[in-house]
Amino acid sequence: MKDERIYLSLSQESGFEEEYIQKALKSNWITSGGPNVDEFENELQRYFENENFVVASNSGTSAIHLALILLDVKAGDEVICQSMTFSASANPILYQNACPIFVDSEIDTWNICPENLEIAIKDRIKKGKKPKAIIAVHLYGMPYKVDDVHLIADKYGIPIIEDSAEALGSTYKGKKCGSFGFFGILSFNGNKIITTSSGGALITNSDEIKKKAIFYATQSKDIAVHYQHSEIGYNYRMSNICAGVGLGQIKTLESNINLRQANHLFYKKIFQEVENAKLFENINNVFFSNYWLNAILLETEEIKESLRLTFEKANIESRPLWKPMHLQPIFKECPYYGNKISEELFKKGLCLPSGSNLTNTDKSRIKEVIINFFK
Numbered sequence: 001m002k003d004e005r006i007y008l009s010l011s012q013e014s015g016f017e018e019e020y021i022q023k024a025l026k027s028n029w030i031t032s033g034g035p036n037v038d039e040f041e042n043e044l045q046r047y048f049e050n051e052n053f054v055v056a057s058n059s060g061t062s063a064i065h066l067a068l069i070l071l072d073v074k075a076g077d078e079v080i081c082q083s084m085t086f087s088a089s090a091n092p093i094l095y096q097n098a099c100p101i102f103v104d105s106e107i108d109t110w111n112i113c114p115e116n117l118e119i120a121i122k123d124r125i126k127k128g129k130k131p132k133a134i135i136a137v138h139l140y141g142m143p144y145k146v147d148d149v150h151l152i153a154d155k156y157g158i159p160i161i162e163d164s165a166e167a168l169g170s171t172y173k174g175k176k177c178g179s180f181g182f183f184g185i186l187s188f189n190g191n192k193i194i195t196t197s198s199g200g201a202l203i204t205n206s207d208e209i210k211k212k213a214i215f216y217a218t219q220s221k222d223i224a225v226h227y228q229h230s231e232i233g234y235n236y237r238m239s240n241i242c243a244g245v246g247l248g249q250i251k252t253l254e255s256n257i258n259l260r261q262a263n264h265l266f267y268k269k270i271f272q273e274v275e276n277a278k279l280f281e282n283i284n285n286v287f288f289s290n291y292w293l294n295a296i297l298l299e300t301e302e303i304k305e306s307l308r309l310t311f312e313k314a315n316i317e318s319r320p321l322w323k324p325m326h327l328q329p330i331f332k333e334c335p336y337y338g339n340k341i342s343e344e345l346f347k348k349g350l351c352l353p354s355g356s357n358l359t360n361t362d363k364s365r366i367k368e369v370i371i372n373f374f375k
């Protein structure tokens with residue numbers, strides 16, 4: 001009999017979700033918005049020590065789109081985006097008919113490279129357009145170089161949209177990821193550290209902006225008895241049922257973070273013994289990754305692919321790193337600033353199973369594959 005498949009990262013129920021879903025059903029709040037949504041937002045605001053305002057949306061992607069709309073990004077505007085990321089970071093730029101400008105990664109955090117960021121900004125200004133926003137990503141939960149990146153953004157007066165979709169629970173200098181940018185973004189998709197089945201959040205430090213975000217997310221209804229609209233509206237609000245799932249899930253956020261740290265230690269132990277593979281880690285204690293996903297760098301693309309296939313034979317999922325956006329057919333016309341860091345990472349990097357629900361049996365199977373492969 002074939003062993004059960006081990007996945008990269010699956011959602012896992014906390015057991016508390018049902019109560020909130022029942023409450024929504026019984027009170028007939030089976031719609032977008034509602035008491036669970038308000039409560040979920042309050043819980044998230046509490047998580048951010050009530051220093052931020054949170055808007056729950058129906059996905060992380062829609063939260064990024066809302067951030068661009070609120071920053072008044074329009075057709076023909078330019079928006080800088082980290083090239084190495086999931087396409088959801090960049091697609092909303094196209095929704096606004098704006099132009100993505102991609103920037104390479106640096107080798108320490110695999111995130112946006114401060115030097116290339118400044119080169120890109122200077123060159124775009126020289127070419128006649130100052131970028132309207134910068135989308136920086138905490139990839140796999142690893143904080144980007146917040147101080148360096150924000151210093152440059154501030155120098156040129158460009159707001160940062162902090163894509164923290166993978167980094168709920170991560171910190172930089174002890175401060176929570178999601179709270180650094182002009183906007184922060186979270187995702188509660190099924191594979192993230194906690195889920196609402198599908199959902200996201202926009203984080204801002206202004207109550208005024210929160211109200212405006214909700215206005216856009218609920219079809220931009222003007223104040224009137226009838227339905228009246230003077231701006232484009234969107235159906236981007238989180239559903240009350242999904243928020244119920246989120247309220248159940250948020251109770252396990254801390255324990256999920258601990259489980260992911262334990263997974264990382266499991267890999268650390270293994271890869272200490274392996275010379276030809278390097279585990280992706282915090283470079284120092286300024287950075288605290290939630291280790292949403294663990295990843296390794298192999299010596300060559302061939303070894304990476306061979307390891308991936310070996311995992312596959314054991315029915316264990318592993319996956320290459322995000323393919324940089326400047327290499328994607330859909331974005332091939334977009335300007336790119338950088339060297340070959342993200343391309344090299346893409347060639348040699350592999351993500352390993354890192355779910356909060358990995359069992360000891362799963363870990364033994366994973367370890368066996370790795371040990372035998374490198375023997």
Ligand SMILES: *Cc1c(COP(=O)(O)O)cnc(C)c1O
Pocket residue numbers: 059060061062085086088089137163165166186187188189198199200
């Ligand atoms: C998951 C993810 C998103 C999008 O979130 P959804 O909720 O799936 O729309 C955006 N950026 C990154 C880096 C992600 O991993």
